[in-house]
Structures are given as structure tokens and as C-alpha cells.
Amino acid sequence: MRHFLDALKNVGTIAKSFVRPRVTVEFPKQLRPRAERYRASFALLHEADGDEACIGCLQCERICPSKVIAIKGPVKRDSPITGKKRSYADDFTLDLSACIFCELCVQVCPTDAIVMTREQEEPAYGRETLVLTMAKLYENEKSKTRAWGDGTKLMGMQVPPKPPAEAKPADAPKPVEAKPAEATKPVEAKTAATPPPEAPKPVEAMAAATPPPDAPKPVGAEPAGTANAPKPEVKADGPAGPNGGTS
Amino acid sequence: MTQLTVSARPRPNPYLPIDSLDPEAELMLLHFGPQHPSTHGVFRMDLYLDGEIIVKAVPYVGYLHRAVEKLCEKLTYVQQTPIVDKNDYVAPMTNEQALVMVFEAMLKLEVPRRARWMRSLFAELQRIASHLLAIGTFSLDLGGALGGGSTAFIYCFRERELILDLFEDVTGSRFHYNTHTIGGNRHDLPVGWGAKVKAALELIESRMPEFAALTIENHLFQQRTKGVGVLEGALALELGITGANLRASGVDHDLRRDAPYSAYDEVKVKVATASGGDCYARSIVRVEEVKESIRLCRALLDGMPEGPINSGKPVKLPVQTKIPVGQTYVGIETPRGELGTWVIADGTQNPYRLKIRPPSLHALAALPYILPGQTVSDAVAILGSLDPIMGEVDR
Numbered sequence A: 001m002r003h004f005l006d007a008l009k010n011v012g013t014i015a016k017s018f019v020r021p022r023v024t025v026e027f028p029k030q031l032r033p034r035a036e037r038y039r040a041s042f043a044l045l046h047e048a049d050g051d052e053a054c055i056g057c058l059q060c061e062r063i064c065p066s067k068v069i070a071i072k073g074p075v076k077r078d079s080p081i082t083g084k085k086r087s088y089a090d091d092f093t094l095d096l097s098a099c100i101f102c103e104l105c106v107q108v109c110p111t112d113a114i115v116m117t118r119e120q121e122e123p124a125y126g127r128e129t130l131v132l133t134m135a136k137l138y139e140n141e142k143s144k145t146r147a148w149g150d151g152t153k154l155m156g157m158q159v160p161p162k163p164p165a166e167a168k169p170a171d172a173p174k175p176v177e178a179k180p181a182e183a184t185k186p187v188e189a190k191t192a193a194t195p196p197p198e199a200p201k202p203v204e205a206m207a208a209a210t211p212p213p214d215a216p217k218p219v220g221a222e223p224a225g226t227a228n229a230p231k232p233e234v235k236a237d238g239p240a241g242p243n244g245g246t247s
Numbered sequence B: 001m002t003q004l005t006v007s008a009r010p011r012p013n014p015y016l017p018i019d020s021l022d023p024e025a026e027l028m029l030l031h032f033g034p035q036h037p038s039t040h041g042v043f044r045m046d047l048y049l050d051g052e053i054i055v056k057a058v059p060y061v062g063y064l065h066r067a068v069e070k071l072c073e074k075l076t077y078v079q080q081t082p083i084v085d086k087n088d089y090v091a092p093m094t095n096e097q098a099l100v101m102v103f104e105a106m107l108k109l110e111v112p113r114r115a116r117w118m119r120s121l122f123a124e125l126q127r128i129a130s131h132l133l134a135i136g137t138f139s140l141d142l143g144g145a146l147g148g149g150s151t152a153f154i155y156c157f158r159e160r161e162l163i164l165d166l167f168e169d170v171t172g173s174r175f176h177y178n179t180h181t182i183g184g185n186r187h188d189l190p191v192g193w194g195a196k197v198k199a200a201l202e203l204i205e206s207r208m209p210e211f212a213a214l215t216i217e218n219h220l221f222q223q224r225t226k227g228v229g230v231l232e233g234a235l236a237l238e239l240g241i242t243g244a245n246l247r248a249s250g251v252d253h254d255l256r257r258d259a260p261y262s263a264y265d266e267v268k269v270k271v272a273t274a275s276g277g278d279c280y281a282r283s284i285v286r287v288e289e290v291k292e293s294i295r296l297c298r299a300l301l302d303g304m305p306e307g308p309i310n311s312g313k314p315v316k317l318p319v320q321t322k323i324p325v326g327q328t329y330v331g332i333e334t335p336r337g338e339l340g341t342w343v344i345a346d347g348t349q350n351p352y353r354l355k356i357r358p359p360s361l362h363a364l365a366a367l368p369y370i371l372p373g374q375t376v377s378d379a380v381a382i383l384g385s386l387d388p389i390m391g392e393v394d395r
């Protein structure tokens, strides 16, 4: 009897789902709207005057955790647009097959040259198809929708609370090229605009920041490892706390 | 630390060689996994069976080993956040949080209040998503009771999708967010996001009775889970089991309340416990935690402070972040329990050693103790109820 009632209840639940609006879409015919910040593929951008924005500074190559960006350069040559000497990336390759879409390369770019695009990349038959060459990256600029983020915006979101102390070192490693002014100014403007940074709270709120970081008091028989303490001994025997009996 | 339930059942000794249990070699050896659909990844157990009863269980892990810890030693501090995302691939948010928190502790960096609240909000949303998946896959493991099984699984998946959409709005990624950074967060909340979260929470809350009807209130579900795979509190503590599995065994332990981090010192957590220690108790605790997380999310959203989201310099060069010599352990409460990270720094931009303490590995350690005496079909239920994630176990 109980099972019968349960079954009836379940059928009722399932019946409710029949009248609800569908949540799935027929994928290849119909695409779900992608978020504004969606990260799927890459594009290299041109500047407003038509010159390549990338200056070949290698920042993105250095930060990439998967080491999938390979840049030849930087090389100095005359700009075909302005005629002034500036640096360029001679060649730029991004191997999408090993990229983990962490967005770090976009974040560090001082000239907002590399951005992400929102179209999901199509599946490919070979790895070579997934390698984005410089030509493909510049083509993506035109053929794909840009994601919201670029270096300036992503950096601008992370406004440090103490502008005078932080502004200098953050700017220092930036190569004095192309348009660093444009890359930094919005950050500073925003810094000034934000409400006065909170005074550091006297009570250290993050438990993690205190030296004995995490020994849960109720269990804490042994310190699970304090800063600069001798190695936290790993107890294999005896009733250790949830912190203790690590493998 | 309250009421430890001590059962009269003698605790099996998993270290007894099989020859002593089975001198005539009459037991059947069943290889469970590694590609079994109910092993939640790639996980293998050798089950020695007497008829249908398990006499001895030997778990083997390591099929999903990706050398994450070694990789972290080779990468600079700022490059590691996207890597650890892949450890617990059901709750990447809390992985990142655990990692950056230990670096912040070593750098003595204070995280702005808004970033701390955002981290807690993300963690709670992730907990809802992760527990929904756990409840769903658990009913899938239990199989085809009417409306149990895959129906509940698909329903839970549908609701979990809402939370992935929310994360997509903030970070641009559905899964491997890379939104935590040393000193704060990388992405600020977009305009109008709070309303979306509220709507999603509303919907999930309204569907909770349906999930309950399909799972924990269903008598078939209860018959499959009650009294199955009883894990005593004392044993759980010895094995270092944390999270919902520990709380289901009657041990009242939750790092969010006992060692508050991020915003949990301001937003108090009501910890859900159950006393049975069986598969049913573990499901109950997860369902209760979803409800509690919905409440926490609302509180965090309502009190979300304004201000900066990052206290450090935004990442520019990987070699910029150097951590002074020392070692620290920080643990946080992820959906699966205490995820700890222990870092030994040698003053350079790479850690000398980085050890991740995954809660799922410890949950699996219970299997040799609780499986003997159960049937093979219950082995699937017990494994599912522990909610292990192999990516995190093997790293």
C-alpha cells in the first residue's frame, strides 16, 4: 500500500514536469544564448586605426599555464599605418586543443590585443585544425562575437583597495609601448571613483590568515600544521581528528 | 562533537589477508570497476564474495592520476588556480577557494570583505549544485524504482544547470571558472545578477519537495538505504572522513561553523546532522544542506557589501608572486568535506611542495570497513552515498 501511494505521488511529480516549459533545446538547430562573458575561443584585435594591437610583449605566453601560446618576436618595424617604429609579434600561435580557457592571457595583455570569443568552437577531426594561427586569430576578430572581457576591463574589476601603494608596482612591469596610458587610466579612474577603501578590520576575519590556520577547535587535538612549525605529523594510528588522519 | 553512535557490530579488519578469511579459496573474486558506470569515475574494487555477501573489499585508486600536485610545483602560484579546478570536477569553485586561501594565509594578505562574501556565496551555490548532483547520481545508482533512478537524476541535473548558468554569467565559464585569485576574486558580479540568483533559488526551493518525494520519502528508496552501509562516528573520525558523510554519522563537525573563514563568521551556518550513519542518513544530510545553503545564499546576497574585490595586485607577471619560506595548512569545507591544502614554500615563485587533502579519498577509506557483510547491490548504493569524486581522489 505504501509503495502504491509512493508510486502515485511520483507519477504526480512526473506529470507536473509534462506541463512545465521545456528546458532543453535542439542543439545544432538552436543555440542557447551565451553569457556576455562566455569564453570559448580567441581573437586578436586591430586597433582603431587598423594597426595590429599586439605588440609581441610575450606576457600572455609567460602566464599561460598550459604553455599553448607561442610567439615569435617581438620585432621592431615601421607601422604600415602610422609609419612610426613600434614592435610587433612576428608570429602568434595558440593551440586550442590544450588550452584550458583560464582567461589569464586576456587579463595580462597590456594592449587588449587578445580577447576571447563567445562562439563555441566546432569539433575538429584533427589536432591541426584546433591550432589557431595568427591569420585565424585575426579572422576571428571579424567572424566571431567578442566576449566582454579584455585586459583593461578584467584588470579594472580587480581594483586594489590602496591605490597609492599599489599603483606603482602594478604598472612598473608594463612595457612602455603602444598605449599603456589607455590600458591603465580606466583602472586609476575607477580606483578614485570607488568609495574609500575599507580600513583593514582589526579582527582578522579570514580564519585562514591566522597562523594556526585551521585546527578545528572541537576536534583539534593536534595542530594540523602551523606556519613555520615543524612538519605536521601525520598520524596513521589512533583516533585522529578529521584533520589529522591524512594519508 | 556530540553523540557518537557505537554499534555492536564487530569492526572488520581490512588488513587480514584473504588466505586467512578463505583458506579453501572458495570465495568468488569480483572486479568491480574500473569502468563500471556506478563507480563515479574510474575506481576499482576487488570484492571477495560468499554468495552475494561481500567478505572482503579492497579498493584501488589512481586510475585518474594527473599529477596535479607535481604540476603545481612546476607552475607559479598565480597559474595554479585553473589547474586545481579540475580536481573535484563537481565543485570547482571550492577547489580554487581552498588553494588561494592557503596562499593568502602565507602571504598574510587580507581579502576585501566583498570578495570574502562573494567567495562564500559562490561556495554555497556550488554546494547546492554539487549536492543536487550527488542526490541525483545516488538515485541513479539505486536504480529503477518507479520515478527514482534516472528520473530524479535528470530532474536534479536540470536544476543544477541553473546554477551553472549563474556561474557562467559571472565568470564566463560553466565549469572551470578560474575566478579566485590570490588576494580576492577576478570577476565582479554583473548588474542584475542578484535577481537571477534569487529566481534560481526560488525555483530550486520549490522543487525540493519533489526531489524529496522521489528520493528520501519514497519507501523503495528507504528500503534500499536504511541500515545499509552503517558508518560509525568513531570509525569516521579515525579515518579522517569529513563533510556530509561524517555529519550523517552523528558527529557535529563543520569547518564553516567551527573554524569560520570567508564570510562564515558573519553569516552563521546551521549544521545539519543525522545519527544513523547509513546511506539514508547521508542522503538526508545532503538534502538538509541544500536547504540550508539556499538560506545562506539569500543571506549572503542580501548582505553583499560594496567595495573592492581584490586586495593584491592584479596578476601581471607570473614571477611577481613570491611566497616567503614557510609552510601552512588550510582546510575549508567543500561540498564533500574538508579540502585541505598544505604548502611548503621556499621563497621562490613555485611551491616546494603542495599537498592536497581530498575529502573523497578519506570517504573511500571507509569502504573496506563498511562493505563486508553487505550484498553486491548494496555496494553500489554505499559507494554512491559516500559521493566520491575520483578526480579529487586521484588528483
Ligand code: SF4
Pocket (backbone or CB within 6 Å): A053, A054, A055, A056, A057, A058, A059, A060, A061, A071, A089, A108, A109, A110, A111, A112, A113, A114
Ligand atoms: S600579451 Fe597581448 S600584446 Fe603581449 S604578446 Fe600577448 S597578445 Fe600580444
Ligand code: SF4
Pocket (backbone or CB within 6 Å): A060, A063, A064, A065, A066, A067, A068, A069, A094, A098, A099, A100, A101, A102, A103, A104, A105, A106
Ligand atoms: S586561456 Fe588558454 S591560451 Fe590563455 S592563458 Fe589560459 S590556457 Fe593559455
